[in-house]
Each structure stands twice: as C-alpha cells, then as structure tokens.
Amino acid sequence: MSNDQAKNSAPVQEHTYPAIAPYQHFNGANSYPPPGPYPIYGYPPPSEGGHVDGTPPNGAHPGAPYMMYPPPAPGVLYYPGPPSGQAFPQFTGTPSTTSSGNRPKRKQVKMACTNCATACKRCDEARPCERCVKYGISETCVDGVRKERKKGVKRGPYKRKNKQNSGDAAYGDPEWQPSGSPNSPPAVPPAMHALPPFPPPEGYWPYMYPPPAFMPPGHEGHPGHEGVPNGNGQPPMLSYYPVPPPGYPPFPHYAHPGTGVYSPHHPNGAPVQPPAEAASHADSQSVDTDSQGRTEESPPAPSNQRKRTRTSKNGEPKAKKAKTGVGAQGTKAANGAAKGDDQISDDHGGN
DNA sequence: TTCCTCGGACGTTCAACTAA
C-alpha cells in the first residue's frame, strides 16, 4: 500500500456493464436471457417440422443447428430460445460474474484498513470500517500506505492482442477473427456495426447474426433459404448458428469457418458435448479472461480441491506475528466474532 | 467444534511499450 492509492482514488474502475437494450430471443421475445452458460441449439423451420413461432417441434433434436425462423433482424445479438418451449425468466439482475462462471465478481475496496489488510479480511470504504467497529478497534482503523511501484523496470516487447486476424490464429482461439480466405473474401456485414457493446455481460452467450464470414450449412440452393424468398409467400430463411466472435469462448457447437459445414466437433478436434451436458460444462470450455482480457491457461482447481501446504513461497513457513496489537487483535471476541468471516489473523503477503 | 492461519485466486494500478 502506498500513497498512490490516495493519488488515484478518483477514477474508480467499475466493472459493471452499461445498460443495454434487451437482446432478442431466438423466438423473438424481448427479454434478457438468463445468465449463461447453457446449451446452444436451435429448432428447425416450419418447412422441416418446426413451429412458426420458433418453438421446438415434437421430437426436435435440440443439438442440431437449424435455420432460424422467422428470420431474425440483422445486426443484433441473439440468444438461443428456451428449451422445450419454456420461457426464460425475465432477467433483471446486474450481469456481473466472473468469467469462470456465474460466481459474482469479487469487488475489492481500493484500500483496506491496516487491520483488515493484516487479517486478510474484507474491509469497506468507511472509516472506521465495519469490521473494526465490530471488534471495537475503530481507533486503529486507518488506511495503510501503498508501496510505491518500482520504476525503470525494463520489459520485453509486447504482444499485441487486438491486432487484426493475421490468419494464423486457429479457429476457437480467442484471437481468431472471422476473415476471408483467399477463396472467400471477408464477409463482415455492415449490420455488425450495430451490435450492442462488446463484450456483452459476462455469462451471456451470444449468437451473432449475420454470422461473419460463414456460409450456412447444408441448405444451399433451397428455395426460401438464405434470405431468398421462395416465391410462395414464405419469408426468406436465414441461417442462424453460433459464431464465437473474437474473444468469446467457443460455443458448444460449431460450424466450420471455412466450409460452413456443421460438425459435432470443434475444428481443433475437441468433441462437442450433448446439449444438456454442454450446459453444465460450457463454462469449462470458455476461455477465462480477467478484467483486462487476460486469459488463464489452466484454471486452478476449485479451492475446495486445492491441496494446501503450509509453507511460504520460498518453502519456509511464514513467520508468525505476535498476537498483540491491532493487527492480530488478540481478543477472542474480536477474533471469532463472525463465523465464516472475521477471524483476525496474521499478516501474510499477497503475491 | 471453533478459531486462526495463510496459500493463492482474484482485482487494481500504472510504468513500459507501441502504433498512429
């Protein structure tokens, strides 16, 4: 902790997403989809047994990519319809989750008081903070001093993350971006510019329409397909299937970027899970990114599975701090107060 | 059974770096 905390107390980095217009459901209903992940699938058009309103037909195979019917409005992010004709509940919460699931993102105070910092416990902005008040140590509840950052530390060359697709990123990679091959020029529709803010609320799994650089699978030339009216008064059919934009985790089902052919396998070889399973595992397929878009190569085991060793980073036990004074509070009353929360503790370093 | 410790995940900040 150091004075730079005070220096920088003005701009608070809020990681909440701006309010966005309701996304349109697969079936056209205007409401927020529930926080994901959940399986992505579609239902066949009426010409193939589906219902005009987009609800699934009897015996519909929910894992298959189907044409969307009625045709969607371009330039919006769409979400899959509810399974089995159920309606999604109206989503009213503030989308704020970690990228690794539905767990709410941890909010840190900008500066914990010395007591809380020492105890590695949650603090708040108030002074005295709630915890210090609770333990009757208000008088020692003060901000710590932030260490000054080292200067003059040289770094290597930076990788550019937001570079245009160079063509060597594999499909499914966070860096992959739709672009044309030498044989198929880029097909990024103008409507894409009307997309809602990117990225969308975490936990939301978008469908993008029209799919950039994708051709629809398996319906070429069918009357009434691909935006071409069939001449029978039937509206044009438009393809609709998952396309992970750059930075999005891979979807459970894929259409090959080159051929547009749907495959139950991810282009990089990983098999696709059945929808129900995908729902519970889609999270694990996602590329975990932190608040700065960093990715986690290998997400840590859940903390309840972590092996805990009692040694410090250098392999030695951390020195114990005397249980006197405020940092270690000393009193049982203070120590034990709230279960699952406050236990006054020794200092221990972060990273 | 409760209390306390502390490993490490997670979040924030900002200097170094880079492209325009």
Added chain:
DNA sequence: TAGTTGAACGTCCGAGGAAT
C-alpha cells in the same frame, strides 16, 4: 501522444491445522 500491455502490488476467500 493516446492506447495497450503486462507485471507489481493489493485484497480477501476459504481450506485446513491448531486450540479449546
């Protein structure tokens, strides 16, 4: 010079050992 990157540094969750 503005925007991006990435590491330093801070917060604090929660498992598990120690104490009662």
